[in-house]
Amino acid sequence: MPAMTLSAADISAALAAIAGGDNVVSDTAKMGAFLNEPRKRFHKTAVAVVTPPDVAAVQAVLRWANDAGVGIIPQGGNTGLVGAQVPLHGTEVILSLARLDRIRSVDTAAGVMTAEAGVILENAHRAAEAGGMMFPLWLASQGSARIGGVLSSNAGGVNVLAYGNARELTMGVEAVLADGRLYQGLNALKKDNTGYDLKDLLVGAEGTLGIITAASLKLYPLPEDYETAIVNIASPEAALDLFQLMRQRAGSRLNAFELIPWIGLDIQMRHGMLDADPTASASPWYALIELTRMAGTAAGALQAALEAAFEAALISDAVVAESLADRTRMWAFREQMSECQSREGPSIKHDVSVPIAAVPALITRGTAAAEKLVPGIRPVPFGHIGDGNIHFNFSMPVGADAKAFMAQFDEVLHEAIYEVVLDLGGSVSAEHGIGQLKTELLQRVKDPVALEMMRAIKLALDPNGILNPGKMLG
Template identity: 45%
Template sequence: MNAPLLAALRGLLGEAHVLAGDGLQAYETDWRGRYRGRALAVVRPADTAQVAAVVRLCAAHAVPIVPQGGNTGLVGGGVPDASGTQLVLSLSRMRRIRALDADNLTVTVEAGCVLQALQDAAAAHGLLFPLRLGSEGSCTIGGNLASNAGGTQVLRYGNARELCLGLEVVTAAGEVWEGLSGLRKDNTGYDLRDLFVGSEGTLGIITAATLKLYPRPAATLVALAACADIEAVIGLLRLARARFDAALTGFEIVERFALQRVARHFPQLRQPFPEAPWTVLLELAAGSEEDARRPLDAMLGEAASRALASDATIAANSAQARELWQLREAVPLAQARDGLNIKHDIGLPVSAVPAFLREMDATLAAAVPGVRPVVFGHLGDGNLHYNLQAPERMPAEAFLRRHEAGLNRCVHDAALAHGGTFSAEHGIGALKADELAARKSPVALAMMRAIKRALDPQGLLNPGRVLPHD
């Protein structure tokens, strides 16, 4: 039970912020319910100095720490294992926005700040914090950075990494690295910032960050296009990029079977092109709606004349734009109503997507005849959620039990063979640590292990996540 440590933690943080015993499921179970762990205790420090003091205490007692933000991760990276020996360090009380600098277009915010609260704070200054995720109402900035979150705006604004200028981090030794720089250019030594971003709490604990803000686009236009095949989709992407460059803020695709799931479970959603093999959602930022409508219309006309799109529609107003986005966002919800399925989060070079899809069709037909791919995602940055649904008369549970491991292997094999990745935006956590060890080059793995040993020699920060236990 490690009573001396708990006593010291209570002395440090106060009784109310050291939780132990039963009733901690909210901290011990991930939100999808795939990981049900058991914490030694949950601590909720109030500030960076307290985080550092907790880390020093744990180092002295050789107790592992699992940092936790909004607990919305998808790979089991933020919940303790079942041993009951790991301390959960929740950043939830550290949610202050420390400073917003409109001239420098930066904001400095604590790790526990909920993404939506930051979006709102930026909007209150007429600015934009562009990270946009399904979980934005509960995920936190610290977790977004620790997992290098992606989302729907990566095409224009990049991942969480590209939005981060500086960090404050508590090291494994319980020291504080004050790296909260708001500089766009700073070439003074190794890039520690990007090493911590995406390290999922295994190299240090992010306690605050300085992030980029952007001007808020005055207007947004959304269009939907119907495409005959994936080659046409990619031609349309190329055309849209050439015409609009950075003004193209979204390019999402949905395959016909995925839209049919939406039609079945959400029949109230109007479907402009229910028969299209591929449906593309384009989003455009503009100085004004009228300025952008004419060139968007012209681009879609050119796409039609070049047989890249068979049909297209531009939302007439923001309510219609919202409806088109709902179609896209309804895909995972519709899938959930269909029952269990096998999810993937692959990334590919955009140019490799057609060959990948053709190869998978053949592979799947041979491996599990009748299996139904539900294909959708952020094509603009090559990120596909290539999910697999059971053949028509096979119960979902049996499908997963029998085929999940084998189909994961098929999909990841093909993604890697085409220059892709088996984890585009969700990270590694506990779920994919063995996959990482098996799939990454030995040279890269050896460097990662050397860095882990260099920065966390006791191995107490989120052990077993990212890199599997030795």
């Protein structure tokens, strides 16, 4: 980013002249909602927050910022977990997409919805369902996450297995480039081989190459029903064998396959987070399994597959949801896995992925490394085993001092886990991205040629370095 020459007051005045005084905030207290991110790890302030009322105003802000050398941080619902959407230097302007919140169109026949960047994910779900379709990207934060952020972070979630992540669910994007030009890449085409894949370059770029202002999103037919179960399994190895069996029998009907350790049930039951036990009986590990059932397809495929799994000794007990309430409770059990850890003090978290065959090794070796470092530490590995993506979290030992635990072990445990992940050919950020949390880590672990290519592309598309400066590439 070029050296700042404008005062904070100059910047606010310029933004007000471009986007309207009502759309600019520079009072620190009023900026709170934009600065306080979920993890409370990043504490820099911003010069101002601008909330442009339309795409033209986004263009005008960037045109000005590019000339003035002012860093712009695009922000959606401020739910990101790696600090991409909050300041790094304290001299940046946050550009909120919240007012670009229109669903421009829902075309059920074409299977596409065009939503602006500020549309809240849950509202996108509702708009699709109103047309008898679904937009199959579900996140714990869907009540506040906005489409622009969901795409810029290439969000994943629990149904990547069947439908892919944000990138795979996006057909095209509209984006404002660093100098204010508008890239018009919205489309409703399943196939279009006319040039480089700019859409996928902008998706997942964390706002460092352009600011997504709208996207055309894939819609899918609503299944008539779901078949959902929680099964008891002896180990992650058995979970993997069971996953292969389910995939063989259900193919793309397999909607979710989530691994959950016993400690997750224990914590949630002890803290009254579930109205009833969603499992059949006590087990060291559980898997939440779900199949979609389309209209005209006979029910019972999950039950039949589970019988085969019993015969193969892959599961020891199971409960199949018999009501919507059962299914809702099973999913609550899964979705509260992250939140429940906070009831037991701080935890040290890793969002990692490995080739799926390596998940058992990841859990075994990662657990051994952690227990060697911190006797009594409580591993809570859970998540998307079918994607090889484990949220490998560790709760502090019972009775430990919270502050001392974090101060002493946060860094070293990260190092130990990432070492195992990299040794298994995995990724140090499966879903959450790089932001400002993992920029140094990325420099250390990424293919150096990939980093050179990324820097060359960044320089080509944002020569003045005003787009989310310092994020991702450092």
